[in-house]
Amino acid sequence: MLPTLDESLENLRKSIKSKNEAQHLEADDFLQNFISLLPELFAGRDLGNGFGAIVLGIFHAIKNSASTPLDIRQTKAVFEAIDTLRREPYISHLAAVDILIGVEGVGLVPHPVALDVISETFELGSADEEGEKSVL
Amino acid sequence: MSESKSSSKAFVDTTVLADSLLKVSDRRTAARDALKRFDETSLPVYAIKEFIGGPLFNFVYAHKVFMNVPTYSDAMSRIQRLSRTPQRYKTASALEAIAVAEESIADCTAQEYVDKYGANASIQQTRLDEMRLSLKTIILIAWKKRREMTTDVSNPLSCYFETAPIETKQGLLELPTRKCNPPNECCMADQLRSRAKDVEKLFDVVSQLDQDRENSSRRKALRHFKRTPKRPMTEDLCKGLGDAVFALYCPSDFKILTTNLRDHEILANVFGTDVESP
Numbered sequence: 001m002l003p004t005l006d007e008s009l010e011n012l013r014k015s016i017k018s019k020n021e022a023q024h025l026e027a028d029d030f031l032q033n034f035i036s037l038l039p040e041l042f043a044g045r046d047l048g049n050g051f052g053a054i055v056l057g058i059f060h061a062i063k064n065s066a067s068t069p070l071d072i073r074q075t076k077a078v079f080e081a082i083d084t085l086r087r088e089p090y091i092s093h094l095a096a097v098d099i100l101i102g103v104e105g106v107g108l109v110p111h112p113v114a115l116d117v118i119s120e121t122f123e124l125g126s127a128d129e130e131g132e133k134s135v136l
Numbered sequence: 137m138s139e140s141k142s143s144s145k146a147f148v149d150t151t152v153l154a155d156s157l158l159k160v161s162d163r164r165t166a167a168r169d170a171l172k173r174f175d176e177t178s179l180p181v182y183a184i185k186e187f188i189g190g191p192l193f194n195f196v197y198a199h200k201v202f203m204n205v206p207t208y209s210d211a212m213s214r215i216q217r218l219s220r221t222p223q224r225y226k227t228a229s230a231l232e233a234i235a236v237a238e239e240s241i242a243d244c245t246a247q248e249y250v251d252k253y254g255a256n257a258s259i260q261q262t263r264l265d266e267m268r269l270s271l272k273t274i275i276l277i278a279w280k281k282r283r284e285m286t287t288d289v290s291n292p293l294s295c296y297f298e299t300a301p302i303e304t305k306q307g308l309l310e311l312p313t314r315k316c317n318p319p320n321e322c323c324m325a326d327q328l329r330s331r332a333k334d335v336e337k338l339f340d341v342v343s344q345l346d347q348d349r350e351n352s353s354r355r356k357a358l359r360h361f362k363r364t365p366k367r368p369m370t371e372d373l374c375k376g377l378g379d380a381v382f383a384l385y386c387p388s389d390f391k392i393l394t395t396n397l398r399d400h401e402i403l404a405n406v407f408g409t410d411v412e413s414p
Contacts, residue, residue, distance in 0.1 A: 042241050043253040045265065064161075111273070
């Protein structure tokens, strides 16, 4: 997993450098390389829930902003999140939540849109006590 | 509705809090933008109580479902069984929509990852874990940020304690306090007794509405103060008041900010309070 994390960070570094040089197409090209590594990083989520949560959050943050390329602040936030995983791959889920709050802070939404479908389902029905008991 | 800053103070209801924290797409953006439109935004603790007992609890429940089933489709079927309402058709449609609406990391996984990382990398397991982790993450973020979405949290409830979600040994989340635990009665009871005329005005308005489950509970709670005001106000009555709490407690120079204009307007009009939606 560490080589994939290193490759991810290298692509993000190059993307940030290209953005600084106003090479936007090149910057997005490096970002696309990074995105292609996320499914493999997620496959390594045995490292812990925090690891999986951050990889997944970054994946959906980028997917949700697909119509607008990440700006440099957002790319840096993604870099910092992945850099944290490189340094602390066994990060707890609670600590991962703080990292993802930082990702939200730069205007990204690190959650799958599928959650909207689930919440709309609940708005139509209701998860009452009976529903809760039926699961357990 | 996109209005200019005609009033700079908003009394925020549960729907806007829930949209800003638990929605992912347009409604999240609309709620957060609306909160930024106002100079002051005040969130009554009653909204936090409703949020924890309603939308947040629903997500905790969904997390349990995804934790307790072997496949993603099992979980979705289980949630679908909630559609015990007249809205059954719409619920089924929404669930069908998930197949086309979502963009899952599982769709990008590859067979070589299974060889390299084991069965956890299979599409089915990836999709299941994606929902488990996503639900847990959004629940924990929502909990952390529930008091940070507005400039102020107001109208404390002395009989309601916000206790963080706990995780069981099995990895399930639990919300320890979804309800109030008043020693004798709800802490709002005396305030409501002292506003008997206001409560009566609301009762008259609610009595004229269709008596669906929500209005019926609200009417029952308001009737309590009209007919048996000396009897203790229970947790059920507190819960039953619902939107009436926002009408009763919204300061005179604030607007109520809600996605549920229809229900709130009827109640807020009693006190001449404006209502605005994101």
